[in-house]
Amino acid sequence: MFALAVVAIYSLILLVSIAIAKRFEQTPHVFQASEKFYDLKGKTAIITGGNSGIGYYVAEQLAARGARTILACRDLHKAEAAKRRIIEATSNSNITIKRLNLASLRTVREFCAEVLASETHIDFLINNAGAIHLGDHETEDGLQITWQINYFAPFLLTNLLLDKLKYCNGKIVNVTGQFCANRVYLDDINTYSPIIWREKLSHVLVADMVAYFNAKSALYESSFEFARRLGTTGGSVCVFTVNPSSSNFYRRVYLGPIAILYFWLHVLFPKPEVEARKLVELILSDASITKYGHDDEYLANELWRRSCQLVNLQT
Template identity: 40%
Template sequence: MVDLISFSLVLIILGVILKIYIKLSVKHNGCYKCLVGKTAVVTGSNTGIGYITALDFAKRGCKVILACRNKVKAEAAVFEIQKETNNKNVIYKHLDLSSFKSIRDFAGDFNQMESKLDILVNNAGGIGFENKFTDDGLQVILQTNYAGPFLLTHLLLDKLKKSESGRIVNVAALAGRLAGNIDLNDLNKHPKDATGFYSPVQTYKNTKLCNILFTIELAKKLYGTNVTTNTLHPGIIDTNFLLTIPFFRKLIQFIGKFYFLTPLEGAQTTIYVALSNDLEGVSGKLFDNCREVGMYSNAKDPNMAKKLWEISEKWCKIEENEKIR
């Protein structure tokens, strides 16, 4: 009995030490840039790190467009941000990344109403546990996490070029590193695990690697312009994303409350990449915990990034005048 109590105390002490280490390891962006006169679009910004990112921009005086699918949650987020920042230039625009029509409608409205775009944060993403396809013929998570942001970026690029220094921030994840060497020709089919069943986790990992490959190729195409693009791993965060996990949900949520980063902590790298003066002119890089890290080994093949780009143009039906050259 005494040994059991001693063992439990050791576990508790180790758990507390780990908690302290995690908290002390988190870096904050430390950027004091004013964004008055700037315009930003943040996708998936009604909750989690997207919400914190939008809130931070609004505090700096930025015009912030919350590009979200859920109108009720987005309007509530706008209300809270306006209330906290007293910035009335925070608005909601409907955007469903699983619909190319919705993306084109959003971009068409933005391009008509706004003179420029200074920051585009492709933050929205998720994981789906059913192998469903969109009306555009793509796997839902593949389109939401990757192909949708790919199209959106194309359609908003002209406005980004109107900025003095446009920035595109693609929120990826460490999961991209765990995707392995993916088969680009099989991405929109039925990713399977070792048992032969559909694997939503593999699908999610694939999309995050695609975000990184997209960033690498986009940076090459934007070379010599005033627009830069970078990608990042925000950390493992305690957000509503955990509610989508069907297995061991309660256990993961319990662990998450204690050990995972808060949305405020998790948003720091996004904010850093979007605003830091140290990154002026820096493009095509990967960041983690507010610092540049080495590119994942499975993302270093330039031919893979180029091939994915060509496939994505076909998926998204990019017209000739919309292509980024």
């Protein structure tokens, strides 16, 4: 009887949370002609995960300003649907879909080879795609899957496309993550359950979140190292990190106590279209990362060295 009562109470709380989320859900942003400022005709943008969430709205807003927009997506069916919606909303037909599966470094290299062959320049590279709650298993590349999708694959992708970015003094945007620590520890790299957490983890969802936050923290740290290296070799290529307070990764959580937390995050934080407008305003501004390097130079160099080794990248 006690167990049934707990289940009933939890179900009631979950249903109430869903109802409140729906009640306060913001109306989706509809593009208006007056918003098509900053003419981006002749510019090329690549958005990973551009078929949904923040990535979709970023793609829509760049396309509305005339940019050639490349949606780098794993699911081509969803990407086609997104492409149709963007064309309908912006009247810009210069939207291209290219397959990119961050869980496979082979497809990352294939994607980059295709882009290098087809594009003369890249003005904006937006590493938006990410994933959480993937469990503890390795990819075909021998990397922990959460780390590969959220850090190693974007790291490799950016390195392979640098020449096209340097050609036009492009901009790199790394979307980090909610609550990421912005600090990575070398012992945690490519691990699912870091040493300092191992004795405390009692639920697989918590372990998933720790892996996600640590991988995003590595992406944040590497952004400064990219900026430092490009500051000496890449001309005027700018690097940004963006830490949005909303995303749609909570869609992977269907049940369990943590689902309630995600529903409340969905209610309280800005919607993806709002975050996307902030991101676009940032990359169209003159802002950039001006502080090169870290307080811990050894950490920066060692993270870069280990990352290159794990993705088999010669630099």
